[in-house]
Each structure stands twice: as C-alpha cells, then as structure tokens.
Amino acid sequence: MSSTDRPHNLSPDPTTTRFGRVNRDILGTLHPGRLYFAALALCLLGIGWGVWSWVQQVNNGLAVTGLHNPVMWGAYITTFVFWVGIAHSGTLISAVLFLFRARWRTAISRAAEAMTVFAVMTAGLFPIIHLGRPWLFYWLLPYPNQRGLWVNFRSPLLWDVFAIGTYFTVSVLFFYLGLVPDLAILRDNSTGWKRRIFSIASLGWSGSTREWKHFNSSYLLMAALATPLVISVHSVVSWDFAVAIVPGWHSTLFAPYFVAGAIFSGLAMVLTLIIPARKILHLEEYVTPSHLENVAKLILFTSLIVSYSYVIEFFFAWYSQNPFEQTVFMSRLVGDYAPLFWLMVVCNCLTPMLFFIPSARRNTALLFVVSLLINVGMWTERFVIIAGSLARQYNTTTWGDYGPSWVEWSILLGSLCWFLFWFLLFIRHLPGLPIAEVKEAMIHGSPARNSLSAEGQP
Amino acid sequence: MSGVLGIFEQREDLLKAVKEARTENLGPLEAFSPVLDEDLIEAVSPGKSPVRRLTLLGGVTGGICGLVLTIWTTAQWPLLITGGKPLISIPPFLVIAFELTILFGALGTVSGFLYWSIWARHRRPLPYDTRFTQDHFGLWIECPSVDTEQVVKFLKERGATEWEIR
Numbered sequence: 001m002s003s004t005d006r007p008h009n010l011s012p013d014p015t016t017t018r019f020g021r022v023n024r025d026i027l028g029t030l031h032p033g034r035l036y037f038a039a040l041a042l043c044l045l046g047i048g049w050g051v052w053s054w055v056q057q058v059n060n061g062l063a064v065t066g067l068h069n070p071v072m073w074g075a076y077i078t079t080f081v082f083w084v085g086i087a088h089s090g091t092l093i094s095a096v097l098f099l100f101r102a103r104w105r106t107a108i109s110r111a112a113e114a115m116t117v118f119a120v121m122t123a124g125l126f127p128i129i130h131l132g133r134p135w136l137f138y139w140l141l142p143y144p145n146q147r148g149l150w151v152n153f154r155s156p157l158l159w160d161v162f163a164i165g166t167y168f169t170v171s172v173l174f175f176y177l178g179l180v181p182d183l184a185i186l187r188d189n190s191t192g193w194k195r196r197i198f199s200i201a202s203l204g205w206s207g208s209t210r211e212w213k214h215f216n217s218s219y220l221l222m223a224a225l226a227t228p229l230v231i232s233v234h235s236v237v238s239w240d241f242a243v244a245i246v247p248g249w250h251s252t253l254f255a256p257y258f259v260a261g262a263i264f265s266g267l268a269m270v271l272t273l274i275i276p277a278r279k280i281l282h283l284e285e286y287v288t289p290s291h292l293e294n295v296a297k298l299i300l301f302t303s304l305i306v307s308y309s310y311v312i313e314f315f316f317a318w319y320s321q322n323p324f325e326q327t328v329f330m331s332r333l334v335g336d337y338a339p340l341f342w343l344m345v346v347c348n349c350l351t352p353m354l355f356f357i358p359s360a361r362r363n364t365a366l367l368f369v370v371s372l373l374i375n376v377g378m379w380t381e382r383f384v385i386i387a388g389s390l391a392r393q394y395n396t397t398t399w400g401d402y403g404p405s406w407v408e409w410s411i412l413l414g415s416l417c418w419f420l421f422w423f424l425l426f427i428r429h430l431p432g433l434p435i436a437e438v439k440e441a442m443i444h445g446s447p448a449r450n451s452l453s454a455e456g457q458p
Numbered sequence: 459m460s461g462v463l464g465i466f467e468q469r470e471d472l473l474k475a476v477k478e479a480r481t482e483n484l485g486p487l488e489a490f491s492p493v494l495d496e497d498l499i500e501a502v503s504p505g506k507s508p509v510r511r512l513t514l515l516g517g518v519t520g521g522i523c524g525l526v527l528t529i530w531t532t533a534q535w536p537l538l539i540t541g542g543k544p545l546i547s548i549p550p551f552l553v554i555a556f557e558l559t560i561l562f563g564a565l566g567t568v569s570g571f572l573y574w575s576i577w578a579r580h581r582r583p584l585p586y587d588t589r590f591t592q593d594h595f596g597l598w599i600e601c602p603s604v605d606t607e608q609v610v611k612f613l614k615e616r617g618a619t620e621w622e623i624r
Contacts, residue, residue, distance in 0.1 A: 019492055019593030142531055150531035154540070154550045162557040170564045177568065181494075181591070188588035203576045207590045209489045209502040211575045216494055217507035218571035222564060225513070229560045236553060440493040443469060 019439050026431045026438070027189055029281035036280075036428065043421040050414010053407045054129060062132055064407045071390045071402035076130040077240075078382040079412050082265070083123035083419070084164070084237055085258075085378065087171070088230050089266025090116025094174065095226035098219075106441050107291040110434045111277065111427075112270050113175045118422040119269075120168045122415050127160070129411060156239045163236040170229055174222045180205050180215070181436040234262045241385070248328035248389030251316060257309040261378060264302035264348070267295055268374035275368045277427060286433055289362045296361040299374070303352035306381075310349065328392045336401060337388040340380050347377025461485070461600040462609045463585045464618035469495070471617030472595040476501045478616065479599060484609060488584055490596035509570035516566020517559045524555030585624055 057064050067074050090112040097105040128137045140161050142151045151158050183202035187195055205211060238258035241249040271292065278287040317329040332341040351373050354360045361367070387402045404412075426432075466472040469491070476489055476498065489502045528551035536545055584598050597618070601609050606623050613621050 023592055142527065148535065150535040152537060153528045153532060153554055154547060156550075159550070159553045159557075162554050166557045166561040169561060173564055173568050177571065185591045188591045203572070204580060205576075205591075206579060206584070206586045207490045207492060208579065208584065209491065209495075209499050211579060212491065212494050213499045213503055214507045214509050214571055214575040216496070216499070217509045218567050218575075221510060221513045221567045225517075225560050225563050225567065229557075232553075232556060232560075236557075436493055440495070443493060443495065 018442060022435055022438050022442075023185060023189065025283075025286070026433050026435050027186070029283060029432055030428060032280065032428060036424065040421065040424050043417040043424060046417025047414055047421060050411050050417065053410035053414065057129075057407050057411075058134065064405060066403050066405040066408060068400065068402070070393055070398050070400050071387050073130075073390060074387050074402050075383070075404035075408040075412060076126050078379065078386050079415060080123050080126035080130070081237055081258075081382045081386070082379045083119045083126070083415065084234065085262035085265045085382075086269045087116045087119035087123065087167070087266065088234060088259070088262040089270055090114070090119070091171065091174075091226050091230040092263050092266070093270070094178070095223040095230070098223045099227060102294075103441055103444070104291055104294050106434060106437045107287045108270060108274055108295070109437070110178070110430075111274055111432055113171070113178065114423065114426045114430075115266075115269065115273060116171045117168075117175050118419050118426070119266075120164065120171055121422065122419045124164060124168065125415065125418075127157075156236065156243045159236045160240060163233045167229060167233045170222070170226055174226055177215075177219060177222060178434060178437075179430065181207065182431050182434060185435050186431070231259055234259045241389075246389050246393055247322070247324040248385065248392070251313065253309060253312060253316070257306070257313075260302050260305040260309065261381065264299060264306050265374060265378035267299045267302065268371040268378070271295055271299075271367050271371035272375060273423060275364055275371070277432065281427065281432060283433065286438065289364065292364060292367055293358075293361040296355045296367060299371075300352055300355040303348060303355075303374075307349040310345070324394050328389055331392045332384060332388055335392075337384055337391070340384050340388070344377045344380040344384060347373045348381060351377075460602055460606070461598055461624055462606055462613060463587070463622045463624065464597045464599070464610075464613035464616075465587060465589070465620040465622075466595040466597065466618055467593075468617060469498075469595055472597055473497060473501060475597055475613065475616040475618070479597070479612070482612070484599050484601065484612065486600040488598040488600075490586070490590040490598070492591055492593060492595075507570075507574065509567060509574060512566040512570035512573075513563050514566075516569075517563035519566075520558040520560070520562025521555050523562065524558035525551060527558075528554050585622060 065074065065076075093105050093112040094109045094116070097109075128134050131137060140151065140158070180202055183198055184205035184207065187198035187202050190198055235255035235258065238254035242251055242254035244250065274287060275292070278284055314329055314333075317325040331337055351370050354366070354370060391401055392399055464475070466475070472489060472491075476487060479487055480501070487502055489498055491498055529546055532546055532551075540547070587594065587596060590596055597613065599609050599613075610621055610623065
C-alpha cells in the first residue's frame with residue numbers, strides 16, 4: 001500500500017538538484033565518441049605488436065634482446081621498476097591523502113586508484129617476460145612439490161613476489177571497495193542486462209546507514225593498511241638492487257630514494273592521464289586547475305627529494321673513497337652513460353623547478369608537457385641505475401655495454417598500450433570520479449561544485 | 459516485517475526526524491543516504507563498527523603465517539649456502555611476514571565489510587527506492603505494534619515528501 005500527499009511531478013527534477021547534477025555529469029562521461037574507439041584500436045594494435053615480439057623472444061630465446069654479460073638486467077627490469085613506481089602515486093592519493101583528510105583528492109582519486117591497479121598489472125608481466133623459460137614462472141611460489149624443494153626466502157626476488165602479489169591484491173580490493181556505492185548508482189541508472197551485471201557487482205548496496213558505517217570503517221582500515229604497504233613495496237623493489245654488492249647499487253639510501261622516485265613518477269603519470277581525460281570527458285568543472293596545481297606541488301616536493309638523493313649518491317661515492325663506486329659514478333657523469341644521466345637530471349631535477357612559479361602550476365598545457373618529460377626521465381633514471389651500474393662492475397675486463405634491442409623496445413611499447421587499454425576500458429565503463437565522495441564533499445559545507453577544490457592544500 | 463518508509467529531500471529534515479524518532483521511541487530505525495554521512499551514522503547506529511576486529515585478527519594470522527611458512531620451509535630444505543649467517547635468518551623472513559600481515563589484514567577487513575554491510579542487509583531486506591543513490595534520503599521505521607497512521611503523521615510533519623506503508 002502506497003500513498004503520497006503530492007503528485008509526483010512536484011518533486012524536483014533530479015537533474016536540477018545538486019546531487020542529481022553530479023550523477024548526470026559524471027555518468028555522462030560514460031558515452032565517449034569515435035576518438036575513443038580509435039584510441040582503443042591503436043592500443044590493441046600496440047599490444048599485438050608487443051605480444052608478437054615476445055613470441056619471437058620465446059621462440060629464439062633471450063638472444064634476441066640486447067642482454068649479455070655483464071648486463072643481464074636491462075630494459076625489462078627497468079620497465080618493471082618504472083611501472084611499479086607509477087602504481088605508487090595512486091595509493092598515495094587514495095590512502096595517504098585520505099588519512100591526511102586532504103579533501104581535494106576526491107577529484108583525482110578514482111582515476112589514480114584505477115591507474116594503480118593497471119600499473120601493477122603491467123609491472124607484474126615484466127619479471128615473467130624477463131625469464132628465459134617463462135612457462136616455469138610458478139617455481140617462484142612456495143608450494144609443496146615432488147622435488148621436495150622450497151623457495152629461498154633469503155632472496156630479495158622472493159620478497160618481490162610477496163610484495164607485488166600483496167600490493168596487487170590490496171589495490172584491487174581497495175579500488176573495488178571504494179567503487180561499491182558508485183556501482184549502485186550505475187545499477188539504478190541502467191536497464192536490462194547492464195542493470196543485472198551492476199546489481200551483482202554492487203552487492204545489493206542500498207545506502208543504509210549501517211552499510212555506510214561499516215563501509216566507512218573498512219575504507220579507513222584499508223587506507224591504514226595500504227599506507228605502510230606502499231612504502232614497503234618500493235623498498236623491497238629497491239632491495240632487489242641494494243642487497244647485491246654491485247657498485248652503484250649497494251646503498252642504504254635506496255629504499256627511501258626509490259619510494260620518493262616512485263611517487264614522483266606516479267604523480268606525473270596521473271597528470272599525463274588526467275589532463276587529456278578531463279578535456280575529452282568534459283570534467284573541467286570537477287577536476288579544476290587548482291586540483292592539478294596541488295598535484296604539481298606534490299611533484300615539486302618529490303622532485304626535490306629525488307634530486308637530493310642524486311646528489312647524496314655522488315657524495316657517498318666520494319666519501320667512501322671506494323674506487324669501484326667512484327668509477328661507476330664517474331661513468332654516469334662523463335662516461336658512456338653521461339647522455340642518459342644528464343637527460344634524467346634535466347627531466348627530473350631541472351624541469352620540475354618550473355613549478356616554483358605559481359602561473360606554471362596552473363598552466364595545463366605546460367603541466368602536461370612536464371609530466372611527459374618526467375615519465376621519460378624516470379624511466380631513464382632506472383635504466384642508468386640498473387644497466388649503468390652492471391656495465392661498470394669492478395675489473396675493467398668485466399665491463400660491457402648494453403642497449404635494448406628492437407624486441408625490448410617493442411615490448412616496452414606494448415606494455416604502454418596494455419596499460420592505456422585498461423585505462424580506456426575503465427573510463428568507458430566505470431565513473432572516473434567517485435560520485436558518492438563528490439557528493440559527500442558537498443555536504444561538508446561546500447556551497448557549489450567548484451568550491452570542492454577550495455579546501456585543503458597538500 | 460511491517461513499517462513505514464518515508465522519503466526526504468532535505469538531509470537536515472531527515473536528521474531531525476531521526477533524532478525525534480529516537481526520543482519518541484518509535485521503533486527500530488534505518489536511514490538511507492546517497493552519501494557517507496557521519497552525523498547520520500551517529501544518530502542511527504552509534505558506536506564503533508566491528509570490522510576492525512577482523513582486521514586485527516587477519517593481520518595477526520598473516521604475521522604468524524609468514525613466520526611459520528618461512529621458518530618451516532627453510533627447516534624442511536636446509537640450504538647450507540647462507541654465507542655464514544644462520545639458517546633461520548629472521549630479518550629477511552620479516553619482510554615476508556610483514557607482507558602477509560598486510561595481505562591477511564586487508565582480506566579480513568573486506569570480509570568484515572561483506573559480512574556486516576552486505577550479508578547483514580541480505581538477511582534482513584528493507585524496502586528500497588532507487589532515488590537513494592541519487593539525491594533523496596529515506597527513513598524506515600519499523601512498527602509492528604505502533605499504529606502506522608501515527609508514524610505516517612510523524613514523518614509528514616517532519617518534512618517527508620512521500621511514504622510507503624509495508
């Protein structure tokens with residue numbers, strides 16, 4: 001039995017209420033045009049090229065790569081570290097900024113979380129691609145077997161397996177948890193088979209206070225778990241190198257240095273993805289220049305830490321009076337790896353200094369260009385550290401040079417396309433902004449949509 | 459289960475109605491909101507969520523599992539090439555234990571969310587309106603004994619725009 005005092009048409013049109021407008025604007029982004037499908041096709045083409053190159057490598061062995069003694073870790077491991085690093089800023093934005101109550105994170109948190117998941121998915125491929133016999137990758141897992149063997153837990157490579165495995169699982173769970181209320185919005189705004197899918201995915205979310213209560217608590221706890229996790233993951237990745245006694249690697253500085261570098265590169269990738277996305281999806285009202293400015297400030301801060309680490313590394317080499325250490329660093333400064341080294345200094349240390357100028361932080365075109373340069377610079381940084389150090393170990397007779405072959409470049413390109421492919425699928429099928437959180441920011445005293453950005457500075 | 463579901467357009471009206479329904483002792487309440495609203499949570503079901511207990515349980519289990527896995531498997535297969543260090547070297551094993559602590563803690567948290575938020579709701583279904591994910595708020599008052607007309611009157615006086623008697 002149902003009754004109502006007023007006729008239905010007197011209740012306000014949902015698109016005129018503030019919350020209703022948020023629903024309409026953000027759900028409106030889920031119908032992109034022809035450009036979207038062109039980009040998707042291009043990505044698929046790139047993935048296909050990468051997969052074909054990998055098939056060549058599986059058929060012919062690692063000889064098709066540029067890897068040879070003494071440089072047995074090259075572009076693949078560099079790319080692995082690069083993508084793991086990209087993932088980190090997503091967790092920083094979704095978990096660390098959440099714990100610090102930086103409300104401006106709302107505008108970019110969903111995209112950054114999605115980026116984390118896809119970047120880890122990309123990174124996870126590389127240790128397997130790097131294997132000579134990739135079909136035996138499961139030997140890395142500790143499982144009871146006929147050979148009576150167990151894995152060697154003293155090896156940092158095993159720590160990697162656990163760190164990356166945990167990181168992927170926790171990122172996916174965190175991403176999904178935050179998505180549940182928004183999936184319910186999608187369910188209530190769709191029909192037919194889509195509604196059925198979203199019904200299952202949203203777990204029957206109804207927005208009752210008891211659901212919200214446990215949701216709130218779970219989200220906070222997940223953020224609290226993700227924060228130490230993100231620091232541990234890149235520390236473990238850095239120990240892959242720091243634990244070995246290779247000059248240029250064997251340093252206690254590596255863990256904090258890599259964590260800062262990871263967040264730095266990840267924030268740049270956030271800008272690389274968000275700046276075009278907000279334009280194409282018409283989300284300028286929600287992702288405002290002041291949000292981008294906040295990201296730019298974080299980039300500037302992490303860039304200073306990274307630059308400081310570069311300087312301190314050279315100081316270590318000089319202060320230790322270790323000739324092997326000094327040789328490696330001299331080869332970066334003036335030797336064969338100098339062009340790459342100076343490229344990374346320009347991209348990672350000098351260009352971000354532009355962000356000291358307030359107008360530069362608010363110039364979206366400039367932000368985009370700088371973010372691309374940082375992406376290049378951070379890949380180069382890992383390459384210089386990994387290949388550059390292996391190439392100049394101890395005795396001059398064991399020196400050797402390395403450059404990636406076309407197979408390695410193709411797989412790098414393929415991985416970029418794979419990452420973008422997933423990101424494109426994400427912005428087509430799921431809301432790119434956390435709708436429920438955007439509304440929440442409104443009830444916390446923000447009179448208009450735009451004032452979402454006015455509160456909270458990093 | 460019988461009761462009345464009132465639909466509100468204004469959050470403030472709903473908050474007031476919840477507080478007054480509590481003082482008038484109208485019956486078990488449940489409110490619906492499109493956003494996470496801590497004031498509303500405090501008014502409807504005060505107290506801490508029990509999810510944190512499962513987080514702790516998961517974390518402790520994970521840590522123990524990490525230590526047991528590393529120490530037990532190393533003892534099973536005593537590889538002697540340890541560079542003079544003890545076979546059971548705790549520092550590297552702590553890395554594994556740490557990661558598993560986080561992993562199991564996160565799994566525990568999500569299980570807690572699924573159990574208390576999702577499963578509890580499926581076990582005790584309440585009426586729902588699709589506008590609750592859009593821009594409307596709802597208040598469900600269970601009234602097996604109280605006169606439903608009285609509850610409808612209560613909701614109407616406090617700004618409910620629609621209601622439904624179940």
